[in-house]
Amino acid sequence: MKQISTQVVIVGAGPAGMILALLLEMAGVDCVVLERRARDDVLARIRAGVLEPSAVEFLRESGLVTRLDRLGRPRNGSRIAWQDRPSMMIDVKRWTGTEMMAYGQTFLTEDLYAQSDVLGTRLFEEVDHLKIEGIDSSRPTLEFWTPKGNLHITCDYVIGCDGSRGHCVTLIPEAKRQIFKRVYPFGWLGILAETPPVDDFTYIYHSEGFALATQRGPNLSRYYVQTPLDQGIEAWPDDRFWETFLHRAPKDLAEQVVTGPSIEKSLAPLRSRVVEPMRWGNLFLAGDAAHLVPPTGAKGLNLAISDVRLLSRALLAHYQDGTDELLDRYSEDALRRVWTASNLSWRLTRLLHVFPGEPAIDARLRLCDYEELLENEDLQRVLARDYAGVSST
Numbered sequence: 001m002k003q004i005s006t007q008v009v010i011v012g013a014g015p016a017g018m019i020l021a022l023l024l025e026m027a028g029v030d031c032v033v034l035e036r037r038a039r040d041d042v043l044a045r046i047r048a049g050v051l052e053p054s055a056v057e058f059l060r061e062s063g064l065v066t067r068l069d070r071l072g073r074p075r076n077g078s079r080i081a082w083q084d085r086p087s088m089m090i091d092v093k094r095w096t097g098t099e100m101m102a103y104g105q106t107f108l109t110e111d112l113y114a115q116s117d118v119l120g121t122r123l124f125e126e127v128d129h130l131k132i133e134g135i136d137s138s139r140p141t142l143e144f145w146t147p148k149g150n151l152h153i154t155c156d157y158v159i160g161c162d163g164s165r166g167h168c169v170t171l172i173p174e175a176k177r178q179i180f181k182r183v184y185p186f187g188w189l190g191i192l193a194e195t196p197p198v199d200d201f202t203y204i205y206h207s208e209g210f211a212l213a214t215q216r217g218p219n220l221s222r223y224y225v226q227t228p229l230d231q232g233i234e235a236w237p238d239d240r241f242w243e244t245f246l247h248r249a250p251k252d253l254a255e256q257v258v259t260g261p262s263i264e265k266s267l268a269p270l271r272s273r274v275v276e277p278m279r280w281g282n283l284f285l286a287g288d289a290a291h292l293v294p295p296t297g298a299k300g301l302n303l304a305i306s307d308v309r310l311l312s313r314a315l316l317a318h319y320q321d322g323t324d325e326l327l328d329r330y331s332e333d334a335l336r337r338v339w340t341a342s343n344l345s346w347r348l349t350r351l352l353h354v355f356p357g358e359p360a361i362d363a364r365l366r367l368c369d370y371e372e373l374l375e376n377e378d379l380q381r382v383l384a385r386d387y388a389g390v391s392s393t
């Protein structure tokens with residue numbers, strides 16, 4: 001079995017793992033990345049679409065994402081449309097002076113893989129039978145299988161960026177970790193279509209369920225509808241999808257929508273999850289491996305980016321300055337943002353979705369919340385600030 005020694009091993013080559021690996025490598029920290037899937041599978045995932053101002057600034061400064069300003073489209077905010085009521089803007093520009101950016105996660109991942117090819121990142125793909133030991137010792141070890149042979153690695157730190165179904169979280173002893181969870185009784189069915197998108201990102205509330213119109217490019221639209229969990233993708237041929245979306249959309253939006261055959265379709269159940277702590281011994285968790293939020297607030301990718309931003313600074317302080325203060329504070333610092341974002345995602349999910357079997361009073365209470373939001377500029381400011389991930393301090 002081949003033996004390798006390195007400083008940092010990153011498990012998972014999604015956005016969290018790849019951004020961290022590139023930042024460390026550019027600063028001269030030696031690292032190895034392990035990914036369970038083949039590159040084409042990782043690059044084919046259609047997921048997030050919106051970046052917060054701080055994520056945009058960080059990615060721009062890092063120089064990792066070469067096409068951000070060419071392919072990304074700045075956005076002042078997003079619209080909420082409500083059945084039989086006026087719409088409102090979550091006006092990020094007005095209330096925070098900053099802008100969001102529409103930039104598909106697929107573009108971001110492509111940029112990161114291209115950059116890793118340039119830097120010659122040691123990325124092992126299609127790894128399997130991963131065994132991690134000694135996480136509470138000073139030299140953890142990893143053993144795994146790859147199509148090119150088995151490997152044994154010794155390192156200083158293991159970073160779990162292995163997503164919501166990852167293995168790394170299980171290395172924290174059960175008695176030492178707490179997992180906070182909520183499973184929502186519905187999912188989002190998303191489609192991608194090669195049609196011109198509508199002008200505004202629009203979150204739609206309708207008595208038959210939520211819907212969302214977003215975009216990926218000048219001729220690439222992304223739409224979602226809230227769906228019951230007992231129906232798979234096969235229950236949603238394109239005709240049914242469009243009929244459902246157009247029925248939920250307000251008239252002015254429905255008139256703008258250009259329908260067309262889907263080129264991708266996926267179903268995502270909605271869940272919230274936070275793991276505490278995000279560090280155990282020499283293991284650090286980042287991104288979906290440590291927390292999941294329902295996509296309503298567009299926070300998942302943004303949280304993954306803010307985790308690795310903190311973690312890269314902390315690891316560089318360790319390797320370059322010999323100080324561990326930031327590593328010791330990582331879990332606490334990251335969790336502060338995670339809980340704020342989880343709260344926003346929960347508030348928006350509760351406001352905009354119909355919960356199956358809910359008592360009639362719930363729809364009235366939701367409407368009450370929406371009408372208050374329409375009338376109260378203080379509430380609009382708070383929502384815009386939380387949606388943009390801009391802290392009040």
Ligand code: RFL
Pocket residue numbers: 011012013014015016017034035036037042046047048049050051105127130161162163164165166167188190268286287288289295297298299300301302303304
């Ligand atoms: P990822 O992207 O899941 O990557 C984890 C990687 O780890 C690999 N892996 C392993 N590798 C080696 N060994 C193992 N044992 C492994 N186990 C797993 C996996 O193959 C994978 O490649 O997690 P990461 O990097 O933390 O990134 C998180 C984001 O992908 C996620 O939070 C966002 O996509 C969430 N999200 C959104 N976030 C936003 O900020 N803005 C949005 O607009 C937004 N929209 C969305 C979303 C997520 C959605 N779904 C699918 C729930 C819209 C949707 C519909």
Ligand code: PHB
Pocket residue numbers: 047048049050201214215222295296297298
């Ligand atoms: C997306 O573009 O896929 C998207 C945008 C906003 C969300 C969720 C998903 O809240």
